[in-house]
Every structure is written in C-alpha cells, then in structure tokens.
Amino acid sequence: MRFRVTPYHGNLLGDHERLAAFREAISSRARGLTYDLGAGSGILSFFASEYADRVIAIERDPKIAACAGENLSGLDNVSVVNEDALHYEFTAADTIICEMLDTALIDEEQVPVLRRALRFLRDDGTVIPQAVFNAAEPVTVNFENIMYDENLSQPSSGPMRVYDRVEFRGDLPEIFRGSLKLQASSPFNAIRIISFTLTAPGIICGPTPMMNPPLIIPLGETGDKGEVEIKLSYRMGGGLDSVEASII
Ligand SMILES: C[S@@+](CC[C@H](N)C(=O)[O-])C[C@H]1O[C@@H](n2cnc3c(N)ncnc32)[C@H](O)[C@@H]1O
Numbered sequence: 001m002r003f004r005v006t007p008y009h010g011n012l013l014g015d016h017e018r019l020a021a022f023r024e025a026i027s028s029r030a031r032g033l034t035y036d037l038g039a040g041s042g043i044l045s046f047f048a049s050e051y052a053d054r055v056i057a058i059e060r061d062p063k064i065a066a067c068a069g070e071n072l073s074g075l076d077n078v079s080v081v082n083e084d085a086l087h088y089e090f091t092a093a094d095t096i097i098c099e100m101l102d103t104a105l106i107d108e109e110q111v112p113v114l115r116r117a118l119r120f121l122r123d124d125g126t127v128i129p130q131a132v133f134n135a136a137e138p139v140t141v142n143f144e145n146i147m148y149d150e151n152l153s154q155p156s157s158g159p160m161r162v163y164d165r166v167e168f169r170g171d172l173p174e175i176f177r178g179s180l181k182l183q184a185s186s187p188f189n190a191i192r193i194i195s196f197t198l199t200a201p202g203i204i205c206g207p208t209p210m211m212n213p214p215l216i217i218p219l220g221e222t223g224d225k226g227e228v229e230i231k232l233s234y235r236m237g238g239g240l241d242s243v244e245a246s247i248i
Helices: 007-014 016-029 043-048 062-071 110-120
Strands: 033-037 054-059 078-082 093-098 121-128 131-139 161-167 175-184 188-200 203-205 215-223 226-235 244-247
Touching (some): 016 043, 016 093, 016 121, 016 188, 016 203, 033 043, 043 054, 054 062, 062 078, 093 110, 110 121, 131 175, 175 188, 188 226, 215 244
Parallel strands (some): 093 121
Antiparallel strands (some): 131 161, 131 188, 175 226, 188 203, 226 244
C-alpha cells in the first residue's frame, strides 16, 4: 500500500523501528472504539483498523489530514477528522493511541492532549504508548543553547540515570520539577536527556531516527566530577523555552 504524505510524515513512515514498536502494541491492545490522536498520514489508524471496531483519526494539520483521508478511504471502520484534539468532543473510548512524542514530552502536545482525552477513556481502556522513561547523563559541550543531539555526538562524562517515568494511563502532571543526582567521571557543563518509550508491556523502544532525539541542556556552569545534583524543570508540551536546569 502506498501512502500520500508530506516530507515530514514520509520520514516518520521510514522510521521502521518506531512503526514496529507501535504496530506490535496496537495488534496486542487496540480494540473497540479507538482514537488515534495526531494521526498524521494515518499509519497507526491503518494498523488499528484490523483490531478495533471503529477508529477515529484526529489530525490538526489540514494538509496531512487530507492525505490521511485519502490513505484510509478504503477502510469502512476508519474516519479522519481534521480538528485539534484539544477541542474535540470525544465519546467513551476503549483505546487511545497518541504519538505526539517528543524528548521528555517537552515540545509536543502529548500530555495536554492526553489530559483531555483521558477523561473519556473507559475504566478498562488502554493508552498506546503506555509510558515514557526519561534518563539523563552528564556531557561536555562548547555551546550554550539547548540542542537536539540525534547522533550522540557529544561524549558522555558518566552513566545515564532514569529520573522520571510518565505513565499515560495515570494522573498526568503538566510540569516536571525535580532534582537528579548524576555521577560524573570528569567535569561537565550540560546534561543529555534520553527518552525511552514503552508502547505496551514488554515493548520498549529507545530514541529512533524520528522519535525522541536526545536533547542537550547546557547548565551555564561546570560541575565537578563525582556526584553532582542538578535541578531540572520543564512544562510538558510547553516547548524548549520552558526548560530550566542548573547545578545545585
Ligand atoms: C509525531 S507526528 C505522528 C504522526 C502519526 N501518528 C504517525 O505515527 O506517523 C504528530 C502529529 O500530531 C499532530 N498534532 C500535534 N498536535 C495536535 C493536536 N493538538 N491535535 C491534533 N493533531 C495534532 C501533528 O500535526 C502531527 O501530524
């Protein structure tokens, strides 16, 4: 099957590791009335149509929503809606698929959208993905702005530590605020955040070419080697401007 897409959504389709992790989760968990939020080209709705009674694909961008409408037109149990999921009037859902992931859930609306949609999820309903784990490691950089580091080009100065687990089925906090203790083998001046996605129990995928690129956050000063405590906060869905990080 050939999908009509924008260049960005074409790249998402080419990320087979991401698609495999979602496809497996959808095949084992999607059922009943399923919403696909941020449906893009409609690929996850396409997977879900095999297992769910009915799929409603919601996409805000009119250009890709039109492509999804065309891509899924042959499937009787799928409808595409060009609307912002933050304003959509949901009905009781059995499954919610939402792939608006971004590293540590900072730069896309995964959390605000799910906070709204979860009010309509049945008690025994399922969210795909299930959770995200966020980890951090000390690094040394020669720049001062927050930047994605897809290729892990900056050497790490110590081991990675998971500092947060966000369960999409539970109470979703809007803000992360916490302190993390990192062990550094040499002085460092930034942290690199790496997010791992649990699409369903037992199916975990790390950053993939198009999902959750590692994010470097400069700290504005240099931390010594040994154990160093970092204060970190951001608003989930609040964008990179909401990030604050410093050495305690
Ligand atoms: C990372 S892409 C994923 C697309 C598709 N689910 C896939 O797996 O290929 C996220 C999509 O969510 C859409 N989106 C972002 N915020 C949205 C919102 N509030 N309501 C509906 N769609 C939204 C974007 O336009 C984009 O197409």
